[in-house]
Amino acid sequence: MTPILETTAVALVYILLLQPFYLLEILPFWGFLEEEKKKPFCRAWVALTVAETALTVGLVRSGLFPSEPAAYWAIGYIVWLPQFLLSFLATRKYWVGHLFILSFRILLSSCFYTFLRHFFLYFWPESEFVSMYFWQILFYGGECLISFPILLRFFTRTFSHFQEAAARRFWRSTTIIPMLLAVDTLYVSVYDSQERYFDLLGARILLLIVVVLMMAAIRRGQQEVYDEIRAYEEKHQLQQQVVSAANYVKMSKESRQRLEAIYREKQDHIDQLLDLVRQKDRVGVLTYIEELGEEFNSTKLPQYCRNPLINAALTVYLSRAREEGIPTTISVDLPQDLTCSGDLSIVLSNLVENALIASGKQPEDRRNITVLARQQGDMLNITVLARQQGDMLNILVKNLFDAPVLLDEEGLPVTKVKGHGIGMKSLARFRDKYGASVLCQKKDGWFLTYLQVDMGAKGVGD
Incomplete structure (x- = not known):
C-alpha cells in the first residue's frame, strides 16, 4: 500500500x-x-x-x-x-x-x-x-x-x-x-x-x-x-375534573330549579290555555304552547353523548362557548361503557378549552368550534393515521384560528405562556398510554386536532 x-x-x-x-x-x-x-x-x-x-x-x-x-x-x-x-x-x-x-x-x-x-x-x-x-x-x-x-x-x-x-x-x-x-x-x-x-x-x-x-x-x-x-x-387534571363535575352539578341544580318553578306555575299555565280556548284564539293557543315548550327546553341540559363523564365535560365547556357567542358544531356518538372515558374526558376538556381560548382571540366573525367523535367509521381521509385492525375511536376538535401555530418535535402545539401547555401534555400522556395516533395541523384557517384510538389495543381497557 x-x-x-x-x-x-x-x-x-x-x-x-x-x-x-x-x-x-x-x-x-x-x-x-x-x-x-x-x-x-x-x-x-x-x-x-x-x-x-x-x-x-x-x-x-x-x-x-x-x-x-x-x-x-x-x-x-x-x-x-x-x-x-x-x-x-x-x-x-x-x-x-x-x-x-x-x-x-x-x-x-x-x-x-x-x-x-x-x-x-x-x-x-x-x-x-x-x-x-x-x-x-x-x-x-x-x-x-x-x-x-x-x-x-x-x-x-x-x-x-x-x-x-x-x-x-x-x-x-x-x-x-x-x-x-x-x-x-x-x-x-x-x-x-x-x-x-x-x-x-x-x-x-x-x-x-x-x-x-x-x-x-x-x-x-x-x-x-x-x-x-x-x-x-396530575393535580391540575384532577382539579379540572372536579371543577367540571361541580359545574355540571350546579347546572343540573339550576335546571331542576327552573323546572320546579314551571311546575309550581302549572295551574296558571292551564288557566291561561283554557281562557285562550274559550276565546277560540287558535293562534294564541299555539303561540302559548310554543313559549311553554321553549321554557321547558331551557330546563334540559344538552345530551351530547351517552357517556356520562364525557357528556358532563362537553356540557360545561360548550356552555361557555354559547355564553361567549361562539358558534359550535357538535356530533358525538360514543358508547356509555367506554373504558377510557375518564382520561378521554380530560383530553376533550383540554382540547375544547384550548379552542375556546383561541376563539376568544379571533374577530367575532371568525369564531367557530367543531367537535366530532365516532366509534369506528372514517371521519377524515387521513391515510397516515389509518388502522386496519380493531374498533377505532375517531375524535376531531377544530377551531378557526388565523395566527401561526408552533409545533414541537412530537407534532403538538407549544406555548411560551407560563401556566399553559398542560392540556397538550395530557394529550401526549393519553397517546402514550393508549397507543393513540395524534395529528395536529393548521389548514385552511382551521387548527385541528385529530385523535385516533384502537379500542382493542393493550392499555385501553386498563
Whole structure:
C-alpha cells in the first residue's frame, strides 16, 4: 500500500471511530429537530466527515508535526468542532444542553486517552510508542464505542423533558460544574501531561468516578424535577375534573330549579290555555304552547353523548362557548361503557378549552368550534393515521384560528405562556398510554386536532 493510501485509510478509520462521540451532541436532541431539517442535517454531517478526513490526511502528510501520532493528537483537539457547531446551530435553543454534553465528552476523552497510554506503556514498555499509533487509535475508538450506548441513554433520558427543566434554570447552573472540570482537565492535558501519564493515572481514575457520580446525581435530580412536574400536572387534571363535575352539578341544580318553578306555575299555565280556548284564539293557543315548550327546553341540559363523564365535560365547556357567542358544531356518538372515558374526558376538556381560548382571540366573525367523535367509521381521509385492525375511536376538535401555530418535535402545539401547555401534555400522556395516533395541523384557517384510538389495543381497557 502506498504511503498516501495508508494515511488515507488510517485517517478514515480515525474520523469514523470518533463519529459516535460526536453524535452525542445531536442524537439526544434529534426529536426536537424539525422534520424538514433532518435530511439536510444528515447530508451536512456526511460532508463534514469527508472534509475532516481530507483535512486530516493533508495535515498528517504536511510535515507540520514531528510525527504522525503527534499530528493525530493535535488534530483530535480541533476535529470535533465542525460537528459540534452544526449540532449547536441546528438546535441552538438547547445551547446549554450542548455545552453540558461537550463538558462530559472532554472529561471522558481525557480519561480514555490516559488509560490507553497506560495500557500500551504497561504491556509494551520496550516498544516505541510512536510506532503503535494505529493501535492506539483503535483502542481509543473502542473505548468511545463501548461508552457510546451508555452515554446516549443517559443524555437522551436527561434531556427528554428539557423544555420543562430549562424553565427552572436548572441547566444553566448545573452545566457550570462539568464545564469547569473540563477546562481544568484540558489545561492539564495540554501543558502538563505529555510526560506524566503514570502520575496522572490515579487522578484520571478519580475523575472518572467523579463523572459517574455526577451523572447519577444529575439524573436523580432531574427525575425528581420530572416527578414534581408530573405530580403538578396530575393535580391540575384532577382539579379540572372536579371543577367540571361541580359545574355540571350546579347546572343540573339550576335546571331542576327552573323546572320546579314551571311546575309550581302549572295551574296558571292551564288557566291561561283554557281562557285562550274559550276565546277560540287558535293562534294564541299555539303561540302559548310554543313559549311553554321553549321554557321547558331551557330546563334540559344538552345530551351530547351517552357517556356520562364525557357528556358532563362537553356540557360545561360548550356552555361557555354559547355564553361567549361562539358558534359550535357538535356530533358525538360514543358508547356509555367506554373504558377510557375518564382520561378521554380530560383530553376533550383540554382540547375544547384550548379552542375556546383561541376563539376568544379571533374577530367575532371568525369564531367557530367543531367537535366530532365516532366509534369506528372514517371521519377524515387521513391515510397516515389509518388502522386496519380493531374498533377505532375517531375524535376531531377544530377551531378557526388565523395566527401561526408552533409545533414541537412530537407534532403538538407549544406555548411560551407560563401556566399553559398542560392540556397538550395530557394529550401526549393519553397517546402514550393508549397507543393513540395524534395529528395536529393548521389548514385552511382551521387548527385541528385529530385523535385516533384502537379500542382493542393493550392499555385501553386498563
